[in-house]
Amino acid sequence: MSQPHAVGEERTRLLRLATRASVAVALVLIALKATVWLSTGSVSLLAGLIDSLMDAAASIINLFAVGYALKPADKEHRFGHGKAEALAGLAQSAFITGSAVLVLLQGINRLLHPEPLETAWAGIAVMVFSIVATLGLLVIQKHVITRTNSTAVGADSLHYRSDLLLNLSIIAALLLAQLGIQRADALFGLGIALFIGYGAVRIGLDAIQILMDHELPDEVRAEALRIARAVPDVIDVHDLRTRESGQHWFMQLHLELPATLTLADAHARGEQVRLAIMERFPQADVLVHKDPA
Incomplete structure (x- = not known):
């Protein structure tokens, strides 16, 4: 990366x-x-x-x-x-x-x-x-x-x-x-x-x-969702919000994770998603919220 x-x-x-x-x-x-x-x-x-x-x-x-x-x-x-x-x-x-x-x-x-x-x-x-x-x-x-x-x-x-x-x-x-x-x-x-x-x-x-904080292009959003869903234990992704500010992109998304995961494991999966998206889009600042499925 x-x-x-x-x-x-x-x-x-x-x-x-x-x-x-x-x-x-x-x-x-x-x-x-x-x-x-x-x-x-x-x-x-x-x-x-x-x-x-x-x-x-x-x-x-x-x-x-x-x-x-x-x-x-x-x-x-x-x-x-x-x-x-x-x-x-x-x-x-x-x-x-x-x-x-x-x-x-x-x-x-x-x-x-x-x-x-x-x-x-x-x-x-x-x-x-x-x-x-x-x-x-x-x-x-x-x-x-x-x-x-x-x-x-x-x-x-x-x-x-x-x-x-x-x-x-x-x-x-x-x-x-x-x-x-x-x-x-x-x-x-x-x-x-x-x-x-x-x-x-x-x-x-x-x-x-x-x-006016228009969303990023559909293909960028689709790629971010695909990357997030490919991480182990991620059941689904929702509420993806994006915007652009000069050289920086801002992304927020919610992960659905198994309710049986420990807090530490859920945090680790969120970090995996964040880093994977940032590797694909280095200009992105990614905020991940974890939800129990």
Whole structure:
């Protein structure tokens, strides 16, 4: 079984890697997109710039929120500080929604008053670089999410995945503008704004579920029940309750044990169940209650 301390240290290292990489990528893309947007005036490129600004803001929020969430439990927060991650996800949702509205308004204005784009090729080059940088970040985030199941990094990864489609659409808009189809830039900008808004809603709903102590996925609950029932002398398991708080899962369950067991034996069976579930889910804090059948 993995040592809890070692598991915690690895999780901390991975989370800090993901959040710092996210901030670094966002800041580099902001600088490049701002420079090229000033020379082109493209609405779709403005959408990409605003999205990167929101990415940076959200990533910085994540950086501090994840750092706070990793603090160990104390006497004032006995269940830890993990919900700071969900609050960060909610803040991201608000930021992204605001950016979507801004791009939507700019797109409508440019659709009504089209303007020719200048130096579109520079914009295309920047978007190609953005795609490469985003792909690199997503590889890091996927590895971290697989190992930590972080809500905040998951939310961050969601809008960086949407950035890939956004960047491709910006390239398409700039190419069409070069061919003389000026309204394509505005139309793509509107489509991107709607797509960003959809992503914001998803992030917000996921964060709300965690803040409302939504149960863990059915497959996790089923696996925990299976593990508990496989322990000798366990007749049945009931009243399984679960919730998530940042990097930690909390599980409570009742074991039905033979009434003839001594208190010491019943306690030993409860410990077997607790340790078996924690071996399968190292991030879980398991509380076991013993009932005589």
